[in-house]
Amino acid sequence: MMISKNFKFEAAHHLRNYEGQCKNPHGHSYHGTIWIDGPINEIGFVMDYADIKYTTDYFDHKDLNELPEFKDVNPTAENIVKVISMKLYNKLTGEHDIAIELHETESSSVFWSTPRLNFLAR
Numbered sequence: 001m002m003i004s005k006n007f008k009f010e011a012a013h014h015l016r017n018y019e020g021q022c023k024n025p026h027g028h029s030y031h032g033t034i035w036i037d038g039p040i041n042e043i044g045f046v047m048d049y050a051d052i053k054y055t056t057d058y059f060d061h062k063d064l065n066e067l068p069e070f071k072d073v074n075p076t077a078e079n080i081v082k083v084i085s086m087k088l089y090n091k092l093t094g095e096h097d098i099a100i101e102l103h104e105t106e107s108s109s110v111f112w113s114t115p116r117l118n119f120l121a122r
Contacts, residue, residue: 002037009060038096
């Protein structure tokens with residue numbers, strides 16, 4: 001069974017050791033979708049939607065550079081997706097596949113998935 005959850009959050013960041021525009025502090029209205037495929041648990045969920053929302057709300061209205069996950073790496077869209085996937089896997093039990101699409105702007109996004117869910121890539 002596969003579930004999906006759309007999400008959004010507002011956050012600020014800047015990129016260290018980078019000479020482009022993103023070297024300066026600025027913000028984004030991030031939005032995206034998370035897909036989770038796996039067995040239904042004893043309650044009847046693949047995963048509780050509230051747990052997915054809690055995972056993405058973690059970033060809302062934060063300076064991403066100040067979060068411990070980004071102490072040693074830049075808070076790029078790619079690294080944000082890595083953190084989201086790790087947080088989701090920490091809440092799941094059993095075998096699950098995850099796909100995440102994160103839009104940093106209207107025209108820029110990153111897509112990541114476990115190999116089995118690559119068909120979701122646009």
